[in-house]
Amino acid sequence: MRTIAEFLRARGVDPRLVAVEHNGEIVTRDEYEQRELRDGDTLEVVHFVGGG
């Protein structure tokens, strides 16, 4: 069992620079530490990209 925050940390992703959708629902940044992931969940992580 892991939270979204742990998932992002494990991948070296800065939580301020992504938007996360968990099972079809956007998760706000202050929920990352609490929101738990289970087997079979769907997680979409979109990067907020600056360059142009």
Add this chain to the structure above:
Amino acid sequence: MTSEESVERYHRQVLLPVIGTSGQQRLRRGRVCVLGVGALGTHVAMLLARAGVGFLRLVDRDVLEWTNLQRQVLYEEADVEAALPKAVAAARALERVNRDVSIESVVIDVDATSIVPLIADVDAVVDGSDNFELRYLLNDAALELNKPWIYGGAIGTLGTTLTVIPGETACLRCLFPEPPSAGSVPTCDTAGVLGPAAALVGALQASEAIKLLVGAWSACNRTLMTVDLWTLEIARITARRRPDCPACALGERRFLYERAPSRTVALCGRDAVQVVVHPRVAIDLARLAQQLAPLGEVHYNPYLIRFRVDGYELTVFSDGRAIVRGTTDPAVARALYARYIGM
């Protein structure tokens, strides 16, 4: 151009059921502002000019550098050697591509005092910028003026895009309520960028602009989408409007109205500082070049002066803006500006 040439030119596009003759006429009447003509913006501008969009306004503050040629498709070596502003070189390239298109180039640093007239008379705005400051300003201004705009970003092997239709779709702040703090984000100068990542995002932005212009708004991208061109992973999030979005729901326009426009800023990753003067001034470049000639090495063209002295390089534009290379200290930049240009 004769109408026969015009029919031939757009034949393959008019064949598309989603465009057709009426769509082509709408493109011809269409007006688009491309804010930033770097990697994203040059792809977008090229695709829209070839598609026959009637008016393109190309806005960029920068002068061409060798590092640009790897991915910014409208530019050539001679443009770098001539120290042309990007907006000017892009317009020259596009005029050779399609004489049907009316192109306006604007060489300024877009800020809260200048953005409104740049986007007020167009149908759509494409984000080709390289920084979040401008994107949050554009989000505010586009909401205020009810203009659709298309966010795009590319860094490393990643590309991201979002289409914002005010009143209809999520805006940038529905997804990212606050901009990342300065220095927390990688830039192309520090992290690098794969040319095809920018090309892909530019192509997505151009097709979104075409949909907006032909009135196919329901076909527009309603997601925040990231593609990693190296791993081929695609992530999409349905971009829903937030009922408590500070900008599009609650009407806050902090970036448009509350930012002090006058600033001297270090340009990220570039060993350079930009100096902006307000109100804008009109500098006689030829006269200034004459004054500076005895003091150091001076090159100038109709758009800017490049002046080298004591290991620094000052690039001065006719509106008074300057880029001081060789320092990241704003105080040093202001002092050099005061000494050689005057403030």
